[in-house]
Amino acid sequence: xxxxxxxxxxxxxxxxxxxxxxxxxxxxxxxxxxxxxxxxxxxxxxxxxxxxxxxxxxxxxxxxxxxxxxxxxxxxxxxxxxxxxxxxxxxxxxxxxxxxxxxxxxxxxxxxxxxxxxxxxxxxxxxxxxxxxxxxxxxxxxxxxxxxx
Amino acid sequence: xxxxxxxxxxxxxxxxxxxxxxxxxxxxxxxxxxxxxxxxxxxxxxxxxxxxxxxxxxxxxxxxxxxxxxxxxxxxxxxxxxxxxxxxxxxxxxxxxxxxxxxxxxxxxxxxxxxxxxxxxxxxxxxxxxxxxxxxxxxxxxxxxxxxxxxxxxxxxxxxxxxxxxxxxxxxxxxxxxxxxxxxxxxxxxxxxxxxxxxxxxxxxxxxxxxxxxxxxxxxxxxxxxxxxxxxxxxxxxxxxxxxxxxxxxxxxxxxxxxxxxxxxxxxxxxxxxxxxxxxxxxxxxxxxxxxxxxxxxxxxxxxxxxxxxxxxxxxxxxxxxxxxxxxxxxxxxxxxxxxxxxxxxxxxxxxxxxxxxxxxxxxxxxxxxxxxxxxxxxxxxxxxxxxxxxxxxxxxxxxxxxxxxxxxxxxxxxxxxxxxxxxxxxxxxxxxxxxxxxxxxxxxxxxxxxxxxxxxxxxxxxxxxxxxxxxxxxxxxxxxxxxxxxxxxxxxxxxxxxxxxxxxxxxxxxxxxxxxxxxxxxxxxxxxxxxxxxxxxxxxxxxxxxxxxxxxxxxxxxxxxxxxxxxxxxxxxxxxxxxxxxxxxxxxxxxxxxxxxxxxxxxxxxxxxxxxxxxxxxxxxxxxxxxxxxxxxxxxxxxxxxxxxxxxxxxxxxxx
Numbered sequence: 001x002x003x004x005x006x007x008x009x010x011x012x013x014x015x016x017x018x019x020x021x022x023x024x025x026x027x028x029x030x031x032x033x034x035x036x037x038x039x040x041x042x043x044x045x046x047x048x049x050x051x052x053x054x055x056x057x058x059x060x061x062x063x064x065x066x067x068x069x070x071x072x073x074x075x076x077x078x079x080x081x082x083x084x085x086x087x088x089x090x091x092x093x094x095x096x097x098x099x100x101x102x103x104x105x106x107x108x109x110x111x112x113x114x115x116x117x118x119x120x121x122x123x124x125x126x127x128x129x130x131x132x133x134x135x136x137x138x139x140x141x142x143x144x145x146x147x148x149x
Numbered sequence: 150x151x152x153x154x155x156x157x158x159x160x161x162x163x164x165x166x167x168x169x170x171x172x173x174x175x176x177x178x179x180x181x182x183x184x185x186x187x188x189x190x191x192x193x194x195x196x197x198x199x200x201x202x203x204x205x206x207x208x209x210x211x212x213x214x215x216x217x218x219x220x221x222x223x224x225x226x227x228x229x230x231x232x233x234x235x236x237x238x239x240x241x242x243x244x245x246x247x248x249x250x251x252x253x254x255x256x257x258x259x260x261x262x263x264x265x266x267x268x269x270x271x272x273x274x275x276x277x278x279x280x281x282x283x284x285x286x287x288x289x290x291x292x293x294x295x296x297x298x299x300x301x302x303x304x305x306x307x308x309x310x311x312x313x314x315x316x317x318x319x320x321x322x323x324x325x326x327x328x329x330x331x332x333x334x335x336x337x338x339x340x341x342x343x344x345x346x347x348x349x350x351x352x353x354x355x356x357x358x359x360x361x362x363x364x365x366x367x368x369x370x371x372x373x374x375x376x377x378x379x380x381x382x383x384x385x386x387x388x389x390x391x392x393x394x395x396x397x398x399x400x401x402x403x404x405x406x407x408x409x410x411x412x413x414x415x416x417x418x419x420x421x422x423x424x425x426x427x428x429x430x431x432x433x434x435x436x437x438x439x440x441x442x443x444x445x446x447x448x449x450x451x452x453x454x455x456x457x458x459x460x461x462x463x464x465x466x467x468x469x470x471x472x473x474x475x476x477x478x479x480x481x482x483x484x485x486x487x488x489x490x491x492x493x494x495x496x497x498x499x500x501x502x503x504x505x506x507x508x509x510x511x512x513x514x515x516x517x518x519x520x521x522x523x524x525x526x527x528x529x530x531x532x533x534x535x536x537x538x539x540x541x542x543x544x545x546x547x548x549x550x551x552x553x554x555x556x557x558x559x560x561x562x563x564x565x566x567x568x569x570x571x572x573x574x575x576x577x578x579x580x581x582x583x584x585x586x587x588x589x590x591x592x593x594x595x596x597x598x599x600x601x602x603x604x605x606x607x608x609x610x611x612x613x614x615x616x617x618x619x620x621x622x623x624x625x626x627x628x629x630x631x632x633x634x635x636x637x638x639x640x641x642x643x644x645x646x647x648x649x650x651x652x653x654x655x656x657x658x659x660x661x662x663x664x665x666x667x668x669x670x671x672x673x674x675x676x677x678x679x680x681x682x683x684x685x686x687x688x689x690x691x692x693x694x695x696x697x698x699x700x701x702x703x704x705x706x707x708x709x710x711x712x713x714x715x716x717x718x719x720x721x722x723x724x725x726x727x728x729x730x731x732x733x734x735x736x737x738x739x740x741x742x743x744x745x746x747x748x749x750x751x752x753x754x755x756x757x758x759x760x761x762x763x764x765x766x767x768x769x770x771x772x773x774x775x776x777x778x779x780x781x782x783x784x785x786x787x788x789x790x791x792x793x794x795x796x797x798x799x800x801x802x803x804x805x806x
Contacts, residue, residue: 001579007586011608014593015601034537038388040395042540045388047734047751047761085539092528093536099520100546103513111509115493 026062030055032086033075042085151219151305154212158220158299161204162292165252168197169285172259176279180348183269191278195256195263198285202253209240209249209298219305222246222298228311230698230727235317241326242316244447244462245298250327251443252288254334258363259285262338265359273356276345277338284337287469295461310728311699318724318735321381329374329401333439335367336408340436340477343429347480352425352488357415362786364415368408369782375401376775387721387736387749389669389763391771394543396451399522400442403515407435410511416642417504421566424501426481426489427508433477438519440470450526498569503561510554517546552605555657558650559613562643563620578612580619585612598666606661610654617647645785652777659771668764674707676756683746683764685709685716692753700726705758707748709739719748721760740769 030044035051043051043058054075061071075083087093172194179186212220213227213236226243227236235242241250259281266274292298316322339360346356378401383391392398411431414424445451448463494501521538528536563577589608592598621644625632637644672680674689681687688708695702704722708715719737726733736749745768751759 004582004586007583007590011586011589011593011604014590015599015604018593018597018599032541034539040393040537040539041388041390045390045393047387047749052751080535082535082537085537086541087524087536087538092532092534093524093538096520096524096538096542099524100513100517103516107509107513 026059029058029071034083034085151217152301154208154217155220155299155301158205158208161201162289165198165201166289166293168194168201169282169289173279173282176275176282179269180272180276186269188269192263195260198256199260202256205249206253209246213239218309219302221300221302224302224306224309226312228309231311238322239312242312245296248291248296250330251334252292254330255285255288258338272349273345276348277341280341280344291465295465314726314729314733319385321377325374325377325381328370332367332371332374335363336435336439338363339432343432347484350484350487354419357418365782365786369779371405373779380772384738387734389747394540396522397446399518400445403519404435404438406511406515407431407438410508413504414508417501421501423492426485429481437473440473444470496568500564500566503557503564507557510550514550555609559609563616581612581616584615600665603661603665606657610658613654614651641788642785645781648784649778649781652774652781655770655774659767662767663765666766670762673759682762685711689758700724705753721748721750723753
């Protein structure tokens with residue numbers, strides 16, 4: 001037990017000490033922008049010329065010190081909401097983010113209601129007891145005959 | 150002669166249609182009054198379906214192989230220059246042919262069910278046959294109407310355009326689509342039995358027992374199909390990845406998630422008599438999702454790499470989907486109460502409790518992927534605005550769910566039924582947790598890995614594998630050398646499941662490692678010049694043109710040297726197909742046990758080349774892990790089936806393994 005705690009502590013400590021690596025901002029932004037001439041891949045992944053040009057724009061703007069949101073908005077203004085692979089939690093894509101939350105809430109409530117429903121009365125009647133005893137006797141007698149291994 | 154082959158195809162289709170129609174009518178009648186129908190009548194109908202589907206498929210292949218351009222399908226998807234191998238596979242590389250294959254596979258599954266039905270007194274079986282008949286009517290109906298590949302052209306062209314280039318380029322086209330179909334279509338069998346059981350107002354585990362095999366067959370094939378699809382995408386599409394969260398990829402993943410949930414909850418019902426109503430929901434949902442998936446793929450409703458065809462087949466699938474959902478759910482709503490199981494888990498800290506958690510996570514996962522996939526379509530339909538839902542959304546949602554699933558997978562199989570005490574769990578998971586945390590610590594401190602995701606996944610994976618191995622060694626009778634194989638062969642359901650779990654752990658590690666620890670670079674090299682990447686010196690030596698009957702290819706020879714020695718020559722290329730204006734790039738992949746080197750062309754000139762270079766650690770193990778998952782499914786179903794008993798009592802919980 002102690003060993004596990006120590007090892008997990010060591011791993012967590014090591015991770016914290018290492019800290020977050022330097023993120024490649026341009027690459028992260030590229031992954032959030034959809035390639036306009038491809039099929040559901042981002043400009044980071046696409047070999048298309050349009051994507052290459054867009055990557056150059058991202059790199060320029062990052063170098064110019066513009067913020068993430070500014071750069072995203074720049075592309076959004078030119079290509080529309082369609083270019084955002086990461087749908088914003090606002091406007092017409094807000095509902096998308098609410099759906100999983102709603103599913104969890106509805107599911108949780110349904111489960112809670114089901115659990116609270118009283119159990120069906122499941123008493124063992126004397127008839128059942130007799131049936132069980134008969135079955136057990138049968139098995140035993142068969143065992144005695146040597147049928148059972 | 151040229152008219153004969155399509156005519157035979159027509160005959161086959163109509164024979165199949167008639168057979169399925171008769172099967173559905175006689176099947177339902179037999180379910181109501183077993184004495185009214187003889188088994189031989191049902192068998193005859195099934196034979197007509199199988200014979201018709203075989204005839205249709207054979208006509209399709211013969212027409213393709215004999216360059217019969219008088220037949221519409223051949224004229225649309227074939228050309229004289231297409232190589233023999235891709236001529237054979239083009240039988241399912243476009244819409245009409247793929248529906249014929251679907252009908253053939255469905256007829257095969259129906260024949261397998263027919264063999265199970267010993268007499269018409271088996272009302273559950275005859276009802277299931279009837280439902281299979283109804284589904285077959287739909288598919289044979291498609292073949293004979295909107296998706297008809299056998300139309301005879303009055304003025305046949307001299308040559309055709311040939312198949313879609315991406316489908317004429319890799320051997321995988323012979324395996325990925327048929328495997329996926331074997332999976333997709335297989336889920337019709339559990340659906341048919343579920344509907345039959347609902348019609349009979351008969352709950353219990355009989356329908357589960359009888360569909361266990363078909364369900365596992367379908368699940369294993371779908372798993373294999375998904376993995377091969379990812380591999381194909383990785384090897385061919387050239388964007389450096391294996392999974393793009395493309396709507397059509399999702400369309401195959403969603404039923405897989407729900408079917409995986411069903412495999413687990415079916416165990417709970419068989420062992421403990423719980424979750425009965427839930428199982429009906431899962432089975433109906435799985436089948437409906439396969440139809441939805443086919444609708445998304447085949448209707449062109451989403452722009453995607455797989456939407457090769459657009460046709461009137463969309464409305465037909467949508468209508469059928471609505472029929473399945475409305476019919477299935479109405480039936481369930483009317484009869485659900487009768488089949489609901491009274492028992493509920495006594496405690497969440499039990500095997501059935503973890504199974505329940507697993508089911509909730511898997512269905513939530515499926516729901517999230519489904520909503521992300523359909524959302525842009527719905528928004529566009531309602532408002533006309535185009536929005537995108539892509540990798541960032543899916544990754545953010547799936548990562549926490551996957552972690553939770555991995556944890557449940559690590560604990561569940563080693564938790565006793567009914568009630569788990571801390572002491573028992575501790576005894577079973579002490580060594581695995583120790584090794585898992587040791588692996589995590591080792592990755593961080595000497596390994597120097599600073600990604601929390603990789604460390605956590607690796608730790609859990611090591612714990613999962615050790616827990617399985619420990620369980621195997623502890624439960625095997627002595628001597629272990631004989632005992633271990635005996636346990637593996639004896640309890641195939643459990644150990645097949647464990648094999649699949651180990652595969653999932655391997656895949657999870659590779660997903661994390663290849664995502665986080667990948668190296669990538671975009672380079673432009675003049676001819677004769679060199680650059681450094683991943684410890685190699687790359688030289689662009691020359692580029693070559695090759696001409697084949699159906700395409701011309703231009704490749705770049707990139708020589709990888711390590712310490713002056715030639716280690717590998719990458720030949721990424723651009724294929725220009727005769728039937729397509731834009732050239733299609735094909736990457737070059739060098740796989741090894743510890744890493745893949747992936748070279749994709751960005752631009753290729755005479756004296757200069759631009760390349761995307763990737764180094765993915767451990768990538769090969771993704772396919773190995775995926776293979777293990779499918780193999781686990783096949784191992785689980787390879788065992789002897791328990792004799793079906795026609796009572797409703799759950800079987801006793803045997804040795805707690």
